[in-house]
Amino acid sequence: MKVRLMMTCREATQLCSDQHERTLTRRERWMLRVHLFLCHKCRKFAAQLAMMRDALQRVANLQADSSPAKLSPERREAMKHELRKLV
Amino acid sequence: MPKNVKIPIGEPPTGDPPTNGQHGVDPADWVDQYGDALLAFALGRVRKREVAEDLVQDTLLAAWVNRERFDGRAKFATWLVSILRRKIADHYRRDARTLTASSLEENAPDPFTPKGMWRRAPWKWKADPAQLAEEAEFQRVATSCIEELPPHFRQAFQLRDLGDASPKEISVILNISPENLAVRLHRARVLLRQCLESKYFGLAARTASPHRGSS
Ligand SMILES: [Zn+2]
Numbered sequence: 040m041k042v043r044l045m046m047t048c049r050e051a052t053q054l055c056s057d058q059h060e061r062t063l064t065r066r067e068r069w070m071l072r073v074h075l076f077l078c079h080k081c082r083k084f085a086a087q088l089a090m091m092r093d094a095l096q097r098v099a100n101l102q103a104d105s106s107p108a109k110l111s112p113e114r115r116e117a118m119k120h121e122l123r124k125l126v
Numbered sequence: 127m128p129k130n131v132k133i134p135i136g137e138p139p140t141g142d143p144p145t146n147g148q149h150g151v152d153p154a155d156w157v158d159q160y161g162d163a164l165l166a167f168a169l170g171r172v173r174k175r176e177v178a179e180d181l182v183q184d185t186l187l188a189a190w191v192n193r194e195r196f197d198g199r200a201k202f203a204t205w206l207v208s209i210l211r212r213k214i215a216d217h218y219r220r221d222a223r224t225l226t227a228s229s230l231e232e233n234a235p236d237p238f239t240p241k242g243m244w245r246r247a248p249w250k251w252k253a254d255p256a257q258l259a260e261e262a263e264f265q266r267v268a269t270s271c272i273e274e275l276p277p278h279f280r281q282a283f284q285l286r287d288l289g290d291a292s293p294k295e296i297s298v299i300l301n302i303s304p305e306n307l308a309v310r311l312h313r314a315r316v317l318l319r320q321c322l323e324s325k326y327f328g329l330a331a332r333t334a335s336p337h338r339g340s341s
Contacts, residue, residue: 047242
């Protein structure tokens with residue numbers, strides 16, 4: 040079997056993505072580092088991924104701030120009404 | 127303003143939780159005591175406000191119906207959250223079921239060749255996330271790009287990158303393995319990156335904005 044020194048861009052970007060969920064293994068970290076060293080496309084991807092998450096989280100937060108996590112008085116009353124039906 | 131508070135559920139105001147159908151317990155009080163905290167928790171996992179509110183209501187109703195099952199070992203608030211978690215998972219299961227027919231993940235364009243190379247190289251972006259997020263045009267494009275994701279990818283992305291849920295919790299909610307979740311997140315992020323590039327950064331490059339664009 041042929042030993043692959045380089046992982047594909049698909050595999051490399053998968054690891055870039057995985058980094059946000061888990062700690063990579065030592066081997067994965069090494070393989071990724073080699074790939075990123077040699078591949079400017081995936082290097083851009085890695086940087087953009089972090090930037091994109093940051094920007095999109097900020098957008099989501101801005102949108103959430105415009106409607107705070109508080110039940111409206113109407114909704115509150117409607118819920119109480121539903122609950123009292125069960126008593 | 128507080129938004130997606132991490133674990134927003136506080137202690138019940140007084141020592142013992144109002145349960146077991148003791149006399150004088152009015153479940154409507156739960157709305158005031160726990161409603162906002164449950165809503166904050168739900169909004170960290172479900173983006174649509176009406177859906178989140180419905181889930182909170184379902185949770186309180188279920189809690190009242192099953193109040194004998196609360197054994198007092200956990201905090202009452204924790205027990206409510208455990209019910210809410212199940213309601214959220216149910217919601218995603220329903221959501222996924224209605225979506226399977228309409229959306230075939232395979233239809234999403236694969237940004238890589240069969241050999242695993244980029245079909246189109248990523249461009250260079252120059253942008254500051256904080257500045258981007260304030261921009262109305264970026265907000266519009268971002269929202270529509272997220273909406274356009276194939277639903278299974280979108281669910282994973284919203285829960286993970288926009289919400290508060292941990293990968294483990296998301297695997298439970300979506301009823302998929304952690305490996306499958308990792309694959310969905312990868313696809314979602316790659317597709318989203320591509321969408322932003324063609325609908326936002328690409329235009330920015332053509333109009334040669336001083337703030338952003340390719341070079
Ligand atoms: Zn690469």
